[in-house]
Amino acid sequence: MTTAILQGQADFGAERHQTDRAGYLLVAFFALPFFLFNILPVLFGVYVSFTRWSIVGTPKWVGLDNFHKAFTDQWVAVAFKNVFLYGLVIVPCVTGLGLLFALFVNKRYPLSGLARTLFFAPTVVSATVIGLVWVWMLDTQYGLVNYYLSFLGFDDIPWLTSTRWSLIGISIASVWWDLGLAFVLFLAALQDIPGEIIDAARVDGANRWQRFKHVILPHLRPVISMVVTLQLISTLRIFSQVYVMTNGGPASSSSSPIHYIYNLAIVRNLFGYAAAVSLLLFVLILAITVVQRFLLRERA
């Protein structure tokens, strides 16, 4: 009996061992490419950030020089300041308008089905196309936006050609492009709220605003947190619109860290320095995300 049990345990052990190996093998189909094409390049990027390298030849170790240079480079400061301003404009607008449009569509007013399609449509268009279209829309002399604003008595606004307005011009295009995803996420969350809770609040005498503030909004907090996080990350990585609409100008007033990194690496072949600036951006994104998730989770 004891021998049989021991034999059984031995068989089980051998089987488990083999099953484990099968598990590793199965995971390897994902893990290996992920390591090769995601983790390894990131690690290589970290290494490159401590070197001077232009693809050809061996990277030359320069220690912290690239980081020191980044902290004293005025264009890096401008790019990071700009991305902060982009965040201040784009994130609240996308979150607020996305929620507003979702509330509208969720009410199932006439044409809300069409509105749902229209609100989401820009998301499926590529950023390049969005950029090209908005360059024409925001043209100072012949753009549609200024044309309609002129009926309201506004002078022509140099949306993309002035240091004062270029960031706003790009933000308008970005909000229009990013709105769709936020809208869909909010709409899905709204449709998940049990109708009974809202009905109960109504029976208890809560008016529309009170129902929104005390019933709907608390249910939406996890989604708000997610939308803000996603939008924040997306804004910190803003590139295509900047590249297509202003190429960072005038006078770097609309440049962004990714746009600057692109110029350093692809145009000027300063891969070591570009990697160092990328690493700074990575740390910034990580820090903001952690803080912001912590703050919103605390209240949820």
Add this chain to the structure above:
Amino acid sequence: MDLTSLNKSTFALNRRTLLRSAAAAGVGLAVPHIWTGRASAANPIEIVHWSWLSASDGEVWAKMIAAFNDAHKDKGVQIRMEVVPEEQYVTKVLAASATGKAPDFGWGTAGKSAQLARDEVIIPLDDLIAGSGLDLADFSTTSIAGSRYPKYDNKVFMIPMDLMSLQPEINLDHVKEAGLDASKPPLDGDTLLEWAMAMTKREGDKVTRSGIMMTGSGVQPTVTWGIVAEQMGFQRASDDLKTACVNPDAGKAAMQWVLDLFDKHMVSTRDVTDRYKAFGTGQGSIFWTGPWTLAGYVAQKLPFKTVLFPKIGAKHVTYLEMGGLEFYKQADPGRHEATMAAVKWLSDNSFLWTTVGRGASPRKSILERPDYKTAGSPWDIRGAFVDGMSFATIGEIPVVNGPNFTIYSGGNFLAKTLEGVWSGQTTIDAAMQQIQTQWQSDLDEG
């Protein structure tokens, strides 16, 4: 049946099957390559060419390549052209070179490839030229001088294909409307401003049509500053490439000259996003640009003529850009000879390229052909780009950080620094100080 044994055998079978499948897949993938490799030995030599020409000049260049392939259909050599975006061109060449898969030859700009020469990505061509029979004496002295890099044994690194200069194109409808005489274009700075003022249109204090086509940032104000500054006596680098910003006061005066176009004379507006489209749609009257615009404007029937760049300062100079073909280092150096033979053919047969495609020919024999002035676009619009080569001398600074000195750029160090001046965020003195510091450090690096 024992389930444990079933599982074990299934696992063992799966693993074996997996290994077998992987091996089979590997062999399956490898076999076509092995087969192709054998087959390719029987195929003609295929020379790989990368080009970044994508506008109307790209179409003409494609015809040149097609003509070569037609002429060599039965001679065992063909060119395969691949178009790579200009902005990513050097990076892609570097990456391809690092992996041993560089194209055989590609487009380059004189003076801009010092880094590639230093890293031995492009090769010196002196010996190959001598062996191919390409007659260097038939090329203009300027073009061959511009193809050399003094720091790298003064060797020739490029076969010049065309010479381009920046000259003003003038909208003839606007000239007529302003009562000006198109046959007597402005030759100096004062007359240029008179013409610009006569053709500028304003609503209140807002310029709605620029007498001089300008943008608030990017290439146009940068290259304008570069030309005017050199005309006023500024030099980006001394002749021995040791001192940056010779005569900085002239550089500052040129910055003021550009600023005055916007703010004092009010003949230009900063509110133009696309200068090519703007001139093509009549939003500007005088537009200094290169010969690459001709085919497009002719096709859209824009009424215009091209004149010589006026003498605004003491020296009559304008921007020069020389396009040519560079050879990338190959694992099999034997390929270079075949490439040289192909490039020689393209150079010898570059009549179409230098009459319809882009700028003036660097080849004396082509310039002297009686039909050179009558071929391609009318001489009225093409002539200034050929005649103007006599004073087109503002080229590139042949150092590794040469791109920082380029005046025809919308996003390099120079353009970004000057944008601060155009937008009023930086003073002229501060900008010149920044330029001097950066350029001196670039020259010191060599």
